[in-house]
Amino acid sequence: MFDDRSPIYQQIADKIKEDIISGVLLEDEQVMSTNQYAAFYRINPATAAKGFQLLTDEGILYKKRGIGMFVSGEARQSLLAQRRDVFFEEVVDKMLAEADKIGVPVGDIIKRIESVKGRDEA
Structure with missing residues (x-):
C-alpha cells in the first residue's frame, strides 16, 4: 500500500x-x-x-x-470541495492556458467535452 x-x-x-x-x-x-x-x-x-x-x-x-x-x-463535503478546487487549478486552468497558447477556442473545448460526455452516457 x-x-x-x-x-x-x-x-x-x-x-x-x-x-x-x-x-x-x-x-x-x-x-x-x-x-x-x-x-x-x-x-x-x-x-x-x-x-x-x-x-x-x-x-x-x-x-x-x-x-x-x-x-x-462535514468531512465528505469538505474533501469534495477541496478536490474540486484542485481539479480546476491543476486541470482546467492548465488546459485553458494550453488551449490559448495553441489557438484552440473555448467553444471547441466545450463541444469536445459535450461530445465525450454524451458518448460516456450512451
Whole structure:
C-alpha cells in the first residue's frame, strides 16, 4: 500500500480521505484505531497516529474520548470541495492556458467535452 512518494503518515491520511470521498467510510462512522491500523499495515503506531492527527487537525476526523476516532459530519463535503478546487487549478486552468497558447477556442473545448460526455452516457 505504501510507496516512497511521500511520508507514510501522509499516505495514511490520503487513503482515509479517499475512502471518505468514495463512500467506503461514511460520516460519523468509526475508523480503525491507530493500533489496529498499525497492526493491519505493519507500521509503527506512532506513524499511524501522526496520520490520524493530520486528519483531526483538518477536521476530517474527531475523537470520542474512550471510544475512538470517527469521520466528521462535514468531512465528505469538505474533501469534495477541496478536490474540486484542485481539479480546476491543476486541470482546467492548465488546459485553458494550453488551449490559448495553441489557438484552440473555448467553444471547441466545450463541444469536445459535450461530445465525450454524451458518448460516456450512451
